[in-house]
Amino acid sequence: MGKRSVLLFLVISFIGFVIVYWFWPHNEKLPILDKVDAFQLEDVHGETYQLNNGKIKLITFFYTNCPDICPLTMMDFKELQSELKEEGLFGEKVELVAISFDPENDQQQTIKQYAKSFQTDLSGWKWLRGTPEETKQIAGGLQMQYQKLEGDFFSHSTTMYLLDQHNNIRAIYSMANANKPIEKKDILEDIFFLADHF
Template sequence: MNKRVLRIYFLISIVGLLAVYFFWPKYEKLPILETVSSFQLENVHGGTYSLNNEKIKLVTFFYTHCPDICPMTMMDLMKLQAQLQKEGIFGNKVELVAISLDPENDTPKVIKRYSEGFSADPLGWKWLRGSEGDTKEIANSLKMQYQKLEGDFFSHSTTMFLLDDENNIRALYDMAISDNPIDTTKILEDISILIEGY
């Protein structure tokens, strides 16, 4: 095989590799784990909230009587809210969604007062409640387990869910536990990936 043929073969190989690189589907950094059916719940700051709003959402469950995990998580989400606001994507592209597990005790007034303790901006931090049946159905769709205990306490999973603008679950995160805060850096990185359209 002469040098000219080798050169042509080499060039064809390079062109082929470049074509594969540029035209092959991008490696999906955040694969679709599952799709969540749309739902509508009462927004305690007014109106009805619909999941079908073409925004990226970080969904977490809470109840206002929670003594530890929920308030610690909300403190970390308050920091995340500030970071999203700084990026200019809070409310218009990305929302924080908090769903009460205890609609019996978590009235709109109670939740609003609770949200104020975390300086929550209702523009992009949505505080939701529904009937016990609706709450259970939504939790089941996300495979989120919870159970009411004695008094006003609940045992519940500690998973948060990152949904893309088509309501696909793209990542899971742990809520805050004792000295282990939520990983806001990782969450922001994943949100950036979704915004960039990977």
């Protein structure tokens, strides 16, 4: 894939994010933006993960060969994990969910090692992988775009999703980059709001 195609893909992904944000109602605290269809995926550390578990979730996609955005985001997730533990919400009412969109390369053991590098507490931080078909279906339902490039790299949109206990999308955020971490303060405030209305 040429540089022009990659640039076009990223521009289209950014425009999609802007459109979602533009039409997001701003007169209500965390309005329902959409609903995610229930799914189940392999939890690489244990039993099959069920989305319908009655918990608040912050969902992000990743792939272990990602050189920048994904690991930076996971470092911020590590900080969220600590903050949520201090509030007594981690694992009880709130989960962090990371879904690989490169299951062909991200085998179970590969993801386990990747998760370990971020000092994951498995009681509330779930690492999931599915078949390529399952992954594509789930990503499509969330309007998450990704495309394989040359080698083992991907171009991908950088949206994260906050779901309430009924699997409604209540907020969207940008993943981290070299110049800006994720919006931890805003995310925590939104999670606390949902937890207070659990």
